Amino acid sequence: MERYVLHAAKTLIEDTFEVSSPSEVLFKHSFNIYPGSPMPIIYNEEQGRSISTGIWGINDSASDEAITEIAKSKLQSDHSELKPCIIPASGFYMWKQSVNDRLPFYVRMLSQEVLGFAGMYKVTESSEGKTNIQFAVITKASNVLLQPLGPTMPLILEPDHYSDWLEGQHQPLLTKFYKDTDLIPDLAVYRVPDLVNDPSENSRALIQAIPKRRDDD
Structure with missing residues (x-):
């Protein structure tokens, strides 16, 4: 996943x-x-569930796909530095690959204003002793609706699975979700302005649907 969006109200995310x-x-x-951005993530601490700022990208070298492979093949205890988290999101972008100039599309869920992407996070400490959190988004094979846009999509957790994911029961959930590539949740997918290609652009206009301009849109 290259980019995502979060524009939900504070109270909605908290609830x-x-x-x-x-x-x-x-x-x-x-x-x-985009990767490198500071964004909220949810994770478990000894005193309970917490929300804090994390930086998207682990070690500036391990991609989301690399972290996904670790999560698929190893239990949390085998990689104690990586722990499960949830990344709040309103939706995400995908780019159609079958044309010379990639076309951006926005994907959101019709029934949920805020989604929970499955993720893994790592706590690091700088040379000055400052604690930092880095996170990665777990991806999976795109379902049949999104396959024309790209081979992978973020793993969207069902609300009933939030607790299991955060409590380290992610292996059964990964097994379940990786088998469900043919299922199509209530997703809306629509073409959006090319402005999203510029990381410096950041406004609601980026997620406004635009009409088809050519046959291969």
């Missing part, structure tokens, strides 16, 4: 994932999130 935070900046709307 959906059963977390709370006094921070307002943590819930700032962003319509063009």
Whole structure:
């Protein structure tokens, strides 16, 4: 996954994932999130479920796909530095690959205003002793609806599975979700402006549907 969007209200995110935070900046709307961006993630701590800022990208070298392969093949105990998290999102972008100039599309779920992407996170410490959180999005093979746009999509957790994922029961869930490539959830997919190709652009205009302009859109 290359980019995603989060523009849900603070109260909705807190209610959906059963977390709370006094921070307002943590819930700032962003319509063009790319690797390296600081974004909220949900994870378990000893005192319970928590929400904090993490940086999208682990070690600046391990891709989401690489972390996905680790999660698929190993249990959490085998990679104790990687732990499960949930990434709140409103939707995500995909680019149609079958044309010379890639066409951007926005994907969102009709029945849920805020989604939970399955993820893994890692806590690091800088040379100055500052603690940082890095995260990756778990991806899976695209379902039949999204296959024309790309081979992979983020793994969208069902709300009933949030607790199991955060409590480390991710292996059975991965087995289940990787088998469900033919299932099509209630997704809306539509063409959006080419402005999304510029990471410096960040406005609601990026997720506004535009009409087809040519036969291969």
